[in-house]
Amino acid sequence: MSLADSRPCPAGPVRGRPRSEAVERAILEGVMQLLEEGVPLAELSIERIARTAGVGKATIYRRWSGKExxxxxxxxxxxxxxxxxxxxxxxxxxxxxxxxxxxxxxxxRSSALLHNVHTQMKSNPRIWAAYHENVIAPRRALVLDVLRRGQRDGELRPDVDVELANDLFVGPILVRSVLRPDAELPEGLAGQILDTVLAGLRPVSSTVA
Amino acid sequence: MSLADSRPCPAGPVRGRPRSEAVERAILEGVMQLLEEGVPLAELSIERIARTAGVGKATIYRRWSGKExxxxxxxxxxxxxxxxxxxxxxxxxxxxxxxxxxxxxxxxRSSALLHNVHTQMKSNPRIWAAYHENVIAPRRALVLDVLRRGQRDGELRPDVDVELANDLFVGPILVRSVLRPDAELPEGLAGQILDTVLAGLRPVSSTVA
Structure with a gap:
């Protein structure tokens, strides 16, 4: 798996020195390699990661506070x-x-590595909490911002609970991705969800009435 | 935990003899007791369950084909x-x-036993598949039936994809229950979801336009 296409992580940890992208990439790829070899998260020590990436432990601790x-x-x-x-x-x-x-x-679904990583995260409460705080919560906050702006601009009814609106929009995709791995995630699903939720499910006559 | 309030299981396995509710209850409660004592699912043998429930192994096998x-x-x-x-x-x-x-x-959320049981199920693909087929799929089919009847009776727009409608209705509750254990599941949520999805999120003027 290559990291060539991945963006830098603006929400990542603050580091004491200028980044060295190459070293960082070697370390992240070292962890991926170990995971792909089937090493469980619990056995993934900083020492072992350092050895795999060909760097010293201090190089890792300079960039990340720990395994999480x-x-x-x-x-x-x-x-x-x-x-x-x-x-x-x-x-x-x-x-x-x-x-x-x-x-x-x-x-x-298609990446055994990602699937493995998600499963391991969920079974480790500290890592799951950290992932939630650093990755999931900011994404959710972004959707809520977009919804509030929509209310200001008249695209969303002002009385709509934006937290519920968020869950209505993301719910079908999350349920299918996480809870029903055999369910379809077809092209066009995002637009279908949006238009269905915005329009509502009632026949038009009873909406107007 | 008492089973006194639980209904018989009409979708359960077909048994070769008339049921003995008391024996069945003793066996189910035996499994619960072992789970509450912290015995992992993998170590929950039919032999151990039989011993805990005070019945013979054959009594269990007469009622269930196996542990799953x-x-x-x-x-x-x-x-x-x-x-x-x-x-x-x-x-x-x-x-x-x-x-x-x-x-x-x-x-x-409130029952450590149920939480434990759900976690163990998800980590056991055979049991998860059996639970999905015997419990989740029939519940989902029931919602889809109700939605199709709603389409026939003019309560739901005929062009709405009922599978998506199902996911819109259940998505927020499932996402909050399973993926965001700190999220609220307040009284009135079911009605709020229903009315929001049926009415849609667009301002009324643009619905009519």
Missing amino acids: ELFIDVVRAAEPPDPELPGTSMRDDLLVLLENLRQRGLAS | ELFIDVVRAAEPPDPELPGTSMRDDLLVLLENLRQRGLAS
């Missing part, structure tokens, strides 16, 4: 990168965010 | 029972089904 933080950057590098928002309308932005979520769902 | 089937009945007995549908309208039926899903989410 390093592992989260590995997940982030293995996932499709977070998208740029067009900012042209609430619908346009949500479409990009939901399509990215669908792509992550597909990636998690 | 028995374990699924344990989960079913520990969860809030499936509800009766009023059948008065699509909305009424969906409200009962979603409220039951919310109750199951709450039970899974």
